[in-house]
Amino acid sequence: MHPTRLIAFATLAAALATPAVAKDKLKAAGTQTTVAQYLPPALTADNTxxxxxxxxxxxxxQLRPDIAPKMVERVKTLTGQGFYNGLTFHRVIEGFMAQGGDPKGTGEGGSSLPDVPAEFNDLPHxxxxxAAARAADDNSANSQFYVMLQPNLKLDxxxxxxxxxxxxxxxxxxIQRGEPPTNPTRIVRASIGNGAPTAMQSTSTSTLAPAAPPAGSIGQ
Structure with missing residues (x-):
C-alpha cells in the first residue's frame, strides 16, 4: 500500500476510536468527505x-436527512399518511436484503407522489x-425501500x-423469505419518533416500472 494511504488509514482508525477528536483528525488526514459516513449525527426523535x-x-x-434529504422527507410524508401500514415485504432474499413499501406487493407499485431524484452517496451497503429501491432509471425511487441482511458494497x-x-x-x-414469500411479513404500523402511528390507508393505484433493488442489473 502507498505510504500516504497507510497514514490516512491509520489516522482514520484513530479518529474513529476517539469520537471527541474524530472530525479534526479526519480533516487533517484529508478525508473530511467521509465524516458523515463514519460519524452519523445523534439519533433524534424526528429522524427515527x-x-x-x-x-x-x-x-x-435512524434516518439521514443530512445525506439524503429528499428520500427522508418522502418516507416521513408517506409515514404520516399511513401509507406503509399493512404493506408487506414482498421480495426477501436470504443473505441479501428485504424489500418492502409497495402497495401492490409485486415490486411495480408506489405512491401517488412524484418519483424522488437520486441522492447517491458514500453511505455503504x-x-x-x-436504501431506496428503484427501476432502471436512477431517478425512479418512490416509496419502496430495502434493508440489507448482509453487506454488499457493489451496490454503493x-x-x-x-x-x-x-x-x-x-x-x-x-422476515419471511421469498419473491414473494408464501406468508409475507407485514408492516403493521410505521411511525416517526414519538408520534402516534396513523390508521391503515387504502393502497395506492399508481404504477411504476419494477423497482429492482440491487439484485437485477448489478447482481448480488
Missing amino acids: WKLDLSDGGRVVI VRGAV RHYTVFGRVVSGMPYVDA
Whole structure:
C-alpha cells in the first residue's frame, strides 16, 4: 500500500476510536468527505423511523436527512399518511436484503407522489443499511425501500442509502423469505419518533416500472 494511504488509514482508525477528536483528525488526514459516513449525527426523535412488524418486533431506523434529504422527507410524508401500514415485504432474499413499501406487493407499485431524484452517496451497503429501491432509471425511487441482511458494497453509489437499523435487527432477520414469500411479513404500523402511528390507508393505484433493488442489473 502507498505510504500516504497507510497514514490516512491509520489516522482514520484513530479518529474513529476517539469520537471527541474524530472530525479534526479526519480533516487533517484529508478525508473530511467521509465524516458523515463514519460519524452519523445523534439519533433524534424526528429522524427515527419505527416499523412494527407482524412478526411481533419493532425495527428502529435512524434516518439521514443530512445525506439524503429528499428520500427522508418522502418516507416521513408517506409515514404520516399511513401509507406503509399493512404493506408487506414482498421480495426477501436470504443473505441479501428485504424489500418492502409497495402497495401492490409485486415490486411495480408506489405512491401517488412524484418519483424522488437520486441522492447517491458514500453511505455503504452494510448489514442494516436502508436504501431506496428503484427501476432502471436512477431517478425512479418512490416509496419502496430495502434493508440489507448482509453487506454488499457493489451496490454503493448506485442506490440511495438513507438510513440504518439501530435496533431490532433480529426482527429484520426473521422476515419471511421469498419473491414473494408464501406468508409475507407485514408492516403493521410505521411511525416517526414519538408520534402516534396513523390508521391503515387504502393502497395506492399508481404504477411504476419494477423497482429492482440491487439484485437485477448489478447482481448480488
